Each structure stands twice: as structure tokens, then as C-alpha cells.
Amino acid sequence: MQDAVLAMLAKEPAHGYHLRVRLRQSLGPLGESMNPGQIYVTLARLEKAGLVVCERAEGLPERPERKVYALTPAGQQRVAAWLAEVGWPKPDLAEFHLKLVAAAAARLADPVELVAAQRRELLRRLREAQRAALAEPAGSGAGLLLEGVVLRLQADLRWLAACERAWSEVDHEVEGG
Amino acid sequence: MNVSGGVVRARGLVKDHGQGQSRVRAVDEVDLEVPQGQMLAVMGPSGCGKSTLLHLLGGLERPTDGEVWVAGRRIDTLSERALARLRRRSVGFVFQAFHLVAELSAAENVELPVLLAGRSRREARRRAGLLLDRVGLADRARHLPSQLSGGQRQRIAIARALANDPLVVLADEPTGNLDTAATLDVLRIFEDLRSAGQTLVIVTHDERVAATADRLISMRDGLFVDDTRLAGSHTGGLGGLIGLEG
Numbered sequence: 001m002q003d004a005v006l007a008m009l010a011k012e013p014a015h016g017y018h019l020r021v022r023l024r025q026s027l028g029p030l031g032e033s034m035n036p037g038q039i040y041v042t043l044a045r046l047e048k049a050g051l052v053v054c055e056r057a058e059g060l061p062e063r064p065e066r067k068v069y070a071l072t073p074a075g076q077q078r079v080a081a082w083l084a085e086v087g088w089p090k091p092d093l094a095e096f097h098l099k100l101v102a103a104a105a106a107r108l109a110d111p112v113e114l115v116a117a118q119r120r121e122l123l124r125r126l127r128e129a130q131r132a133a134l135a136e137p138a139g140s141g142a143g144l145l146l147e148g149v150v151l152r153l154q155a156d157l158r159w160l161a162a163c164e165r166a167w168s169e170v171d172h173e174v175e176g177g
Numbered sequence: 178m179n180v181s182g183g184v185v186r187a188r189g190l191v192k193d194h195g196q197g198q199s200r201v202r203a204v205d206e207v208d209l210e211v212p213q214g215q216m217l218a219v220m221g222p223s224g225c226g227k228s229t230l231l232h233l234l235g236g237l238e239r240p241t242d243g244e245v246w247v248a249g250r251r252i253d254t255l256s257e258r259a260l261a262r263l264r265r266r267s268v269g270f271v272f273q274a275f276h277l278v279a280e281l282s283a284a285e286n287v288e289l290p291v292l293l294a295g296r297s298r299r300e301a302r303r304r305a306g307l308l309l310d311r312v313g314l315a316d317r318a319r320h321l322p323s324q325l326s327g328g329q330r331q332r333i334a335i336a337r338a339l340a341n342d343p344l345v346v347l348a349d350e351p352t353g354n355l356d357t358a359a360t361l362d363v364l365r366i367f368e369d370l371r372s373a374g375q376t377l378v379i380v381t382h383d384e385r386v387a388a389t390a391d392r393l394i395s396m397r398d399g400l401f402v403d404d405t406r407l408a409g410s411h412t413g414g415l416g417g418l419i420g421l422e423g
Binding site: 120123124126131154157165 | 361365397405407408
């Protein structure tokens with residue numbers, strides 16, 4: 001969540017209120033269960049960590065949703081590191097989805113390239129899990145566990161293929177228009 | 178046989194299907210080199226040109242432009258006759274729909290390409306026995322394809338592809354018609370071939386099949402959009418896969 005909020009500020013400084021709207025848009029019905037105050041709690045933590053600074057908008061009453069938040073240099077570094085990070089130990093689909101949205105919005109990285117990097121990493125894991133599974137004798141308990149790992153990785157890879165298609169089309173539309 | 182510069186090579190490979198307005202470029206100027214002993218998987222959405230690429234590499238289709246080399250020999254300029262001979266001796270094909278001869282037994286299907294290559298009946302029987310054993314179907318030698326399951330038929334087809342000890346095996350969606358258990362049987366055979374140093378090119382839409390390869394090429398609209406080495410480790414060990422690490 002912290003990383004996703006930071007990345008949304010990469011394009012330009014924004015009101016807390018706008019960040020909340022954009023997050024809701026990106027997550028659709030999945031974002032509905034989000035506590036409305038959550039983004040402000042996250043922003044306060046990020047400010048405390050020195051990753052964002054906040055300015056009060058001129059002539060407006062001091063309320064958290066009226067404050068404008070901007071990335072500090074440390075915050076920018078953290079966003080770049082997050083975008084480049086490839087990992088899938090505990091699949092967090094929403095985080096990866098928001099990473100693609102933020103990367104495209106701020107033009108910090110090519111979403112298609114982020115998907116490709118993630119896909120390569122997952123395929124290497126699938127290869128390893130599969131070879132271990134094939135080496136297990138029939139009926140082994142470890143084989144059954146490895147089969148579960150293989151099936152989950154396969155599902156994740158299919159979703160990445162869908163991401164790749166969708167974001168490639170966005171690219172074509174931008175080029176065409 | 179050691180072939181420097183790759184068992185299979187392609188340069189500037191182009192294939193157009195159709196004529197005039199309806200012309201579609203299936204393969205769009207690709208370069209490829211498959212070294213001896215490599216297992217290469219090619220993935221991509223339907224219509225991306227991956228099957229056409231495989232046909233070009235195996236001399237089943239001729240390119241519109243560019244060059245194809247198999248075992249150091251240029252094949253796109255060969256006569257039909259010479260091309261047929263090369264396909265019989267140097268290339269093994271595995272298809273999604275198996276393409277076994279329905280009237281012949283499992284063993285006879287494997288013997289056929291050995292006989293067509295001009296070898297003796299005895300040699301053909303010897304090869305078939307060896308290869309059926311290798312794919313775990315020695316006890317099905319006398320069965321007709323119709324008496325075998327899909328997975329068994331595909332294993333016979335793999336044995337047939339290996340009949341003349343080809344330099345390269347080209348497989349087009351080899352698990353496309355198979356269930357999970359039969360897919361695993363085929364993957365075990367590929368894994369066995371890979372460790373024996375057989376060069377393999379597999380076109381597939383199944384991530385599981387692709388993940389057995391050493392290298393994965395992704396195709397889109399006739400182009401290679403990614404070329405990844407899968408061999409070598411990912412970030413974190415096997416325990417990381419189930420969250421035991423990190």
C-alpha cells in the first residue's frame with residue numbers, strides 16, 4: 001500500500017483526496033472495502049519516514065484531504081526501486097496491478113516490460129518447481145505440494161499474459177493516437 | 178554430431194500467407210540460432226506465427242524470404258526430393274493431433290520412418306523396440322492407435338519422431354490434446370531427452386510445457402518479443418516458492 005501510494009505521486013504532487021479517488025478507480029469494486037481514512041494514515045507514515053512532504057493549499061482550511069503531497073528525493077528513489085523489484089513470494093495481485101497503473105501514469109517504466117520481467121521470474125520458478133515435481137515418485141506427499149505450487153504459478157502466469165495483452169493494446173492506442 | 182553455430186539457424190526469416198490485399202505476414206524477419214542440446218520453447222497467442230516458424234525450421238514450408246540452415250546446411254533452397262530426405266533423416270516431428278497411421282500397430286508406426294530411410298527390417302524392429310521401451314510403452318507394441326489413449330498415442334508419436342536419431346525434434350503443441358496426467362508423461366519424456374542432449378524446439382501455449390525448456394522465446398505478430406534463458410536460478414530457493422524463506 002505504501003509503495004503504491006508513493007508511486008501515484010511520481011507523476012505530480014496531489015491532494016490526498018485525489019489519491020483516494022485514483023486508487024478507488026484503479027481497484028474498482030476491490031477498492032470498496034478500503035477504509036476511507038487509510039490513505040491519510042499511509043500518507044502520515046510516509047511523511048514521518050521522510051518519503052513525502054506535504055504543503056497546505058493556500059487559503060483553504062487545514063484538513064488532511066486539502067493537503068498537497070509531493071515526493072522527496074528519497075521517496076523518488078523508493079518508487080524507482082519498487083518498480084524495478086521483481087518478486088512473487090506471496091502473490092499480491094493488487095500491488096502488482098497498482099504498480100503497472102502507476103508506472104504507466106507517471107511514464108516511469110513501460111508496464112509491458114514490468115510484466116515481462118515478472119513473467120521471466122515466474123517461469124524460472126515454475127521450471128524449478130516442475131522439475132522437482134517430476135522427480136518425485138508417484139504418490140509422494142511432497143509431489144502433491146509441488147503440484148499445488150505449479151498450478152498456482154501457472155494461474156499467475158496466465159494472469160500476466162492477460163496483463164501483457166491489455167497493456168500492449170494501451171501502447172498501440174497511444175502510438176496510434 | 179557437433180554443429181558449430183547451431184543445429185538450427187534462421188536468418189531474416191519471412192513468411193507471408195495469402196495474396197494481395199489478404200496477405201498476412203506470419204513470420205516477420207526473425208533471426209534464430211538453436212545450439213546443440215538446447216531445449217527451446219516458443220510461446221505466443223494464436224496466430225502469432227509460432228507454428229509457421231516451426232514448419233519453416235523443419236522444411237515443411239518454404240520461407241518467402243530469408244535463410245534456414247539445419248546442421249550447417251542451407252535447406253530453403255533444396256529440391257523437394259532433397260528436402261524430403263533431410264526431413265526423414267535429420268528432423269523429428271511431433272504434432273498436436275499425433276498423426277499416427279491408423280492401420281499400423283504402435284511398433285509399425287515407429288518402424289516406418291526407419292524403413293523409409295532405407296534401413297533394414299531388422300534394424301527397424303530393433304529401433305522400435307528400443308524407443309517404445311524408452312517412452313514406457315513396450316507392452317503396447319502390437320496395439321493399434323485406436324486401442325490407445327491420447328497420451329499413449331502421443332508417446333508413440335514421440336518414439337516415431339526419434340526413430341532415425343534426428344538432430345532436432347520439432348514439436349507443435351505436443352500436449353494440446355492431452356489431460357494433466359498425460360501431459361506430465363510427455364514432459365517426463367522431454368526431460369529425459371533434454372538430459373540426453375537432444376536438441377528440441379517446442380511450440381506451446383502451455384506454461385507448464387514452456388517451463389521445462391532451457392530457453393523461452395515469446396512471439397507476437399510474427400516477431401520475437403522476448404528471449405529468456407530459463408536455466409539458472411530465480412531469486413530465492415525452492416523453499417521460497419512456498420514462503421518458507423524471505
